[in-house]
Amino acid sequence: xxxxxxxxxxxxxxxxxxxxxxxxxxxxxxxxxxxxxxxxxxxxxxxxxxxxxxxxxxxxxxxxxxxxxxxxxxxxxxxxxxxxxxxxxxxxxxxxxxxxxxxxxxxxxxxxxxxxxxxxxxxxxxxxxxxxxxxxxxxxxxxxxxxxxxxxxxxxxxxxxxxxxxxxxxxxxxxxxxxxxxxxxxxxxxxxxxxxxxxxxxxxxxxxxxxxxxxxxxxxxxxxxxxxxxxxxxxxxxxxxxxxxxxxxxx
Numbered sequence: 001x002x003x004x005x006x007x008x009x010x011x012x013x014x015x016x017x018x019x020x021x022x023x024x025x026x027x028x029x030x031x032x033x034x035x036x037x038x039x040x041x042x043x044x045x046x047x048x049x050x051x052x053x054x055x056x057x058x059x060x061x062x063x064x065x066x067x068x069x070x071x072x073x074x075x076x077x078x079x080x081x082x083x084x085x086x087x088x089x090x091x092x093x094x095x096x097x098x099x100x101x102x103x104x105x106x107x108x109x110x111x112x113x114x115x116x117x118x119x120x121x122x123x124x125x126x127x128x129x130x131x132x133x134x135x136x137x138x139x140x141x142x143x144x145x146x147x148x149x150x151x152x153x154x155x156x157x158x159x160x161x162x163x164x165x166x167x168x169x170x171x172x173x174x175x176x177x178x179x180x181x182x183x184x185x186x187x188x189x190x191x192x193x194x195x196x197x198x199x200x201x202x203x204x205x206x207x208x209x210x211x212x213x214x215x216x217x218x219x220x221x222x223x224x225x226x227x228x229x230x231x232x233x234x235x236x237x238x239x240x241x242x243x244x245x246x247x248x249x250x251x
Contacts, residue, residue: 010035010166010197016065018051025051027221038192040208041201043218044244049201053170057088070165086114089159089167093175095151097143104139107158129157133187149180153187166197173204217241
């Protein structure tokens with residue numbers, strides 16, 4: 001488990017509730033994530049995992065409760081929200097790259113437009129990040145010329161280019177062919193080892209075992225259980241978690 005520094009948690013959700021119409025998708029969520037901690041959120045489909053992830057940078061609004069990033073409550077809109085989103089990197093299932101821009105342009109766009117970084121400086125940083133995720137040789141290509149795994153690694157580099165305080169990953173490998181999953185997970189494991197604060201929604205239990213400080217298990221909109229990977233995978237406390245693990249770990 002990570003030791004929380006005196007500055008308090010980097011991400012904190014308190015009593016968060018969210019409805020989609022009559023569906024109560026997040027129920028009284030309380031979650032704190034320390035600086036440098038890797039929290040993996042798992043659970044069955046429809047348990048609220050992705051919605052939880054999307055509320056942290058306000059892609060989804062909440063009905064009640066509070067969410068704070070680095071001690072600051074989430075702003076509603078405008079420049080403050082844009083600033084917050086620069087601090088919170090997000091990598092989605094779909095790569096969401098700009099199809100008509102090169103890989104290098106995709107990675108430099110945010111720093112130049114949102115942070116006023118000089119183009120030459122942004123390009124230097126972008127090439128370092130593309131090298132870090134193993135696709136520097138693809139910098140001049142368009143996204144369609146890359147494999148899915150390469151595109152997702154570009155999406156990670158693009159998020160890192162904003163120098164975020166925390167990275168959110170919403171099932172980043174679920175749209176990939178099986179042989180491409182590992183190349184993306186290896187990049188994520190590298191980030192975890194480098195001390196990046198990460199909240200990862202995933203079905204990849206191997207990643208949870210290798211990289212997580214803590215596993216959070218959700219079901220029906222609630223956090224049912226949280227524990228270290230070792231504790232969770234060998235000795236889950238709730239019937240619901242044991243049932244879930246029995247189904248996924250036997251295949």
